[in-house]
Amino acid sequence: MYKNAPNRSIICVDMRCFYASCMAMLAKLDPLKVPIAVVGNLQQKGSIVLAASPPMKERFRIQTGSRLYEIPDHPDIKLFTPKMEFFIKMSMEITNLINQIVPKEAIHVYSVDESFVDLTGTEKLWGPPEETAKSIQSSIYSQFQIPNAVGMGPNMLMAKLALDLEAKKEGFAKWTYEDIPKKLWPVAPLSEMWGIGRRTERALNNLGIYTVGDLAHADLSMLENHFGVMGNQLYYHAWGIDLSPLEAHAEEPISFGKGQLLTRDYDSRCEILVVILEMCEDIARRAREAFQVGRTISLGVRYSKNVFGGGFHRSHTIDEPTNDTMKIYKVCKRLLEAYYVEKPVRQLSISISNLESEHSMQLSLFDEQKWKKRKLGETMDYLRSKHGSTAILHAVSYTEAGTAVARSELIGGHQK
Numbered sequence: 001m002y003k004n005a006p007n008r009s010i011i012c013v014d015m016r017c018f019y020a021s022c023m024a025m026l027a028k029l030d031p032l033k034v035p036i037a038v039v040g041n042l043q044q045k046g047s048i049v050l051a052a053s054p055p056m057k058e059r060f061r062i063q064t065g066s067r068l069y070e071i072p073d074h075p076d077i078k079l080f081t082p083k084m085e086f087f088i089k090m091s092m093e094i095t096n097l098i099n100q101i102v103p104k105e106a107i108h109v110y111s112v113d114e115s116f117v118d119l120t121g122t123e124k125l126w127g128p129p130e131e132t133a134k135s136i137q138s139s140i141y142s143q144f145q146i147p148n149a150v151g152m153g154p155n156m157l158m159a160k161l162a163l164d165l166e167a168k169k170e171g172f173a174k175w176t177y178e179d180i181p182k183k184l185w186p187v188a189p190l191s192e193m194w195g196i197g198r199r200t201e202r203a204l205n206n207l208g209i210y211t212v213g214d215l216a217h218a219d220l221s222m223l224e225n226h227f228g229v230m231g232n233q234l235y236y237h238a239w240g241i242d243l244s245p246l247e248a249h250a251e252e253p254i255s256f257g258k259g260q261l262l263t264r265d266y267d268s269r270c271e272i273l274v275v276i277l278e279m280c281e282d283i284a285r286r287a288r289e290a291f292q293v294g295r296t297i298s299l300g301v302r303y304s305k306n307v308f309g310g311g312f313h314r315s316h317t318i319d320e321p322t323n324d325t326m327k328i329y330k331v332c333k334r335l336l337e338a339y340y341v342e343k344p345v346r347q348l349s350i351s352i353s354n355l356e357s358e359h360s361m362q363l364s365l366f367d368e369q370k371w372k373k374r375k376l377g378e379t380m381d382y383l384r385s386k387h388g389s390t391a392i393l394h395a396v397s398y399t400e401a402g403t404a405v406a407r408s409e410l411i412g413g414h415q416k
Helices: 020-025 052-061 085-101 129-144 156-170 177-184 200-206 213-216 221-225 229-237 267-291 327-338 360-366 367-387
Strands: 010-013 034-041 049-052 076-080 109-110 114-118 150-152 172-175 255-268 290-302 311-322 345-355
Touching: 010 085, 010 129, 010 156, 020 034, 020 049, 020 085, 034 052, 049 213, 076 109, 085 109, 085 114, 085 129, 114 290, 114 360, 129 172, 156 172, 172 221, 172 290, 172 311, 177 213, 200 229, 213 229, 221 229, 255 267, 255 290, 267 290, 267 327, 290 327, 311 327, 311 345, 327 345
Parallel strands: 034 076, 150 172
Antiparallel strands: 010 114, 010 150, 034 049, 109 114, 255 345, 290 311, 290 345
16 A cells, blocks of 8 residues: 555644744743734734634634634733734744745645645655654744644655644654654544545445544545545545645636625715725736736625625636736626625625636737726736835725725735
8 A cells, every 4th residue: 555655754843822922922921831823903802813822722712713702801911913014024024933844846836834844855865754744843833932833754645644633642653654654644623634624425335434543444445435535535545545736736826806894884886886896906916916917807795684684696708818908807897797786795706717728818818908907907916016015006096985094904805
């Protein structure tokens, strides 16, 4: 089974309670001793807890996803609002620290608080990979005061499993293929394993498969008949086998989209179109930066709960792919006119898909008007990247309906 399986030295580094640990560092607190919660908005009782330190979880049963009103009034508890810009900067600095030990190609940033690192070959410079992994772990804590856990394995899957199932409790864990029967196969429910969601778990349970061991010893052809290619992956993952290279998870985009929950009900088409134009500008900019164009443009509208919700999601495919803001906007406008009923709107979503490389449009760039529009878009993108997203805006963004100015102060929907 393992004769031709990868046998590298991969680690998965996870910053424990990252947001809470960052705020603890700023406030000179110990996140492993002080109950800390990072809350989206301290003025709204229903606001969500974005991160909680271990003492907050253990003493007060407050988890990520809890609500502000659930947090008891206790003198030991420290509450903070997020500083997203600082969190991202900290994440980048931690990556830079790891980059001092391995080249950038050996680092895959999986999320703001989690990275995979390939230590294969570093033994010639730094000694045994296990000691190098522990050195990275201690360096992150000594330099940034961010507690972290490290899982190590012969591939990305095994490193992640070692992290999730053991290292998050013990601090460090190294798994080998020999560990699979005693450490992975007893795992239940199945959704405890990375890569298996609740829906897949239910489908497997219906087949009489309840543990990872059951999955490893299931009939492969039966799994493939039920789940297709994913059935093959599930089977081999249950044996700890993962053939994907480190960069395999950094996939090319299949669409560019944006969703926005409005801060109030928008009652008129004119107001709704203001936000749609702003969203089209953002999507088109991202497509231009990636040198991608799209043929299919989609608009989603959700009505206010005050009128019992509902809405629509419609798409239109155009003949010539585009990343031009106004072309995308005009399609969205037509979709709104065709399907919108006079109800207050609370949520919008827009995307372009059916993508292809912008270079496929090269011949049409001889059209002078198209060329001028592309250069105008490039110039606006440059000004925004150099001077900020509000350096140049459509005039309607400064009306009461505009959201671009207010959202420029946010990262991920939270204050910078």
